[in-house]
Amino acid sequence: MAELNLHQKLVQIRQEIGVFTKDTKGHGYSYVSGSQVLEKIQAKMNELNVLLYPKMNGIADDVFNYTTSKGNAKTDFVIKGDMVYIWQNADDPKDALEVPWKLYGQQDDISKAYGSALTYSERYFLLKFFNAPTDDDDPDSRDTKGKYGQTSNKASEKQLNFVKKLLEGKINEKNDFNTLYSYLKQSMGTDVDIENWTSQQASQAIKILKGGNSQ
Known part of the structure; x- marks a missing residue:
């Protein structure tokens, strides 16, 4: 062989x-x-x-x-x-x-x-x-009463745009947008991409960005 x-x-x-x-x-x-x-x-x-x-x-x-x-x-x-x-x-x-x-x-x-x-x-x-x-x-493993069914709790476009605006305001020589975005998700304890965030996650991100500072 x-x-x-x-x-x-x-x-x-x-x-x-x-x-x-x-x-x-x-x-x-x-x-x-x-x-x-x-x-x-x-x-x-x-x-x-x-x-x-x-x-x-x-x-x-x-x-x-x-x-x-x-x-x-x-x-x-x-x-x-x-x-x-x-x-x-x-x-x-x-x-x-x-x-x-x-x-x-x-x-x-x-x-x-x-x-x-x-x-x-x-x-x-x-x-x-x-x-x-x-x-x-696996579609059969999805709980329709769980996170896959929470469409009514999805973050609004206004919330997500505000998060992006806050991130853009923190861009500096050390950190570009993608790096800051990665830091933010780790601070929130999530690996979910921003377009799939709930309203609560967007609010959490806004609170972190308003009170935080990347050096």
Whole structure:
């Protein structure tokens, strides 16, 4: 039997992946844990001698001062930068694939910020690289009385435009709109994009932006 190249091995790894279940909760939302992702592919990676490792490029740290939804002043450390994930065929080390990626993390301790950035980055890299579905992608799993049915509570266009205006007002040499938007979502504890926010989420964002300051 002919020896498999890296791309053929990655296809076989992808075939091991079923539907991921959002098995972990935090900051008010559910997500797929990193351990669940690795458990589904690690055995096949070992069997096929495939390596995955990160390469950092220009990682920067910053400070983000803001006011929580309860009115408390808070300072978080933010890690951001460019990186590359490298797939490598251990049977033929020259057979490798580099995938550019981004790194973001925000915590009240700089070491935790860096650690969470790596964990979050790896988890979503693997999910997106393998086009892995989650249980929310299954129409039969949706609760029509839950978040999928809350159309009446959706943020108004006026609210969302005001959030965007406040973000634009905080743009500086260090932080562009997209970076500030990423910080804001992390401060809110959500990974939901702005166009899908509820009225309560928009109000929370406005409160943070009015009381916070990015340095």
